Amino acid sequence: MRKKIIEFRNVSFRYGDEQPWVLRNVSFDVYEKEWLAIIGHNGSGKSTIAKLMNGLLFPQEGEIIIDGQQVNDESIWSIRRDVGMVFQNPDNQFVGTTVQDDVAFGMENRGIPREEMIKRINETLSAVGMQEYHMTEPHRLSGGQKQRVAIASVLAISPKVLILDEATAMLDPKGRTEIMSTVSEVQDKNDLSLITITHDLHEVVQAERVIVMNNGEIWDEAVPREIFAKKDELRKIGLDVPFVTILADELNxxxxxxEREPLN
Ligand code: ADP
Structure with a gap:
C-alpha cells in the first residue's frame, strides 16, 4: 500500500465571502511516486486545486494534509519545500539573469550551502537536458527550454511532489512532447509524485490515474483507459478524447x- 502524500478532505473554496463556490466538497488522495492527472474544462477549478496544494490559498471548508501535516500558517514553509509548481507562462517564472542564477534562487532562499547548490545546479540542468545553458540569459531560450529550466529550479529544492499546471499550454506540439518525456524521466529518477493539470487529454495517456473536474466537483476518478472509454460523456463536459486513442480502440x-503502449 503506497503512502498518501496529499489528502483533500471535503474541501470547499471560494475567492471571497460574496463569491460563488469554485470547489465543492472535493476529496481525493495523491500517493507517493504516482502520476496523477487532473483534467477539466476551463474554469472547472483545476488551478485552484493546485494553489491549495502548496498553500497559495487556504480552504474555507474541509482540510488538506500534505505529507502528514495539515496545511496552515505554521506548516506553510515546509509544505512549499515539499510541493514544487511549474505554471503555464514560462516568462513569469524567471528571477535570475542567467539560467544557473535562476536555478540557484530557490536554494538561496532555503539556505542551502554553496557547494551543494553548485552540485544541484549541475544535476538538475543535466536532468532536463539544459546542461549547455548555465550562463544563458533566460530571455534567449525557447518556450520549451524555459519550462525545462523552471522544472530544474523546482527539482533543485528536492520536492516530494511536482505539479505542472498547464505547463505545456504555451508550447508547440513538439515542445509539449519533449517536456512530457523529460518530466516522466525526472519523475522516475527522483521518486516524485507528479501531478499534471491540463485541459488537453493527450497529456493524460501516460498518467496512472486521472481525476476529472467539472464545475468545481470531481466528476470521475479512474485510470486513463476507463476515462477515455467515456468519450461521449466527456465531450458533453467540454473534453475531447485524443483521436489516436479512439482510432486505436476502433481498430482493435x-x-x-x-501495437501500442498500455495506457496504464
Ligand atoms: P481552471 O484551472 O480549471 O481553469 P480555476 O481554478 O482557474 O479553473 O478557476 C475556477 C473558477 O474560479 C473560475 O470560475 C474562475 O473564474 C474563478 N477564479 C479563479 N481565480 C479567481 C480569482 N483570483 N478571483 C475570483 N475568481 C477566480
Missing part, C-alpha cells in the same frame, strides 16, 4: 491488432 475492436 475491428480485430486489427495494432
Amino acid at each position: 475492436a475491428a480485430g486489427i491488432n495494432i
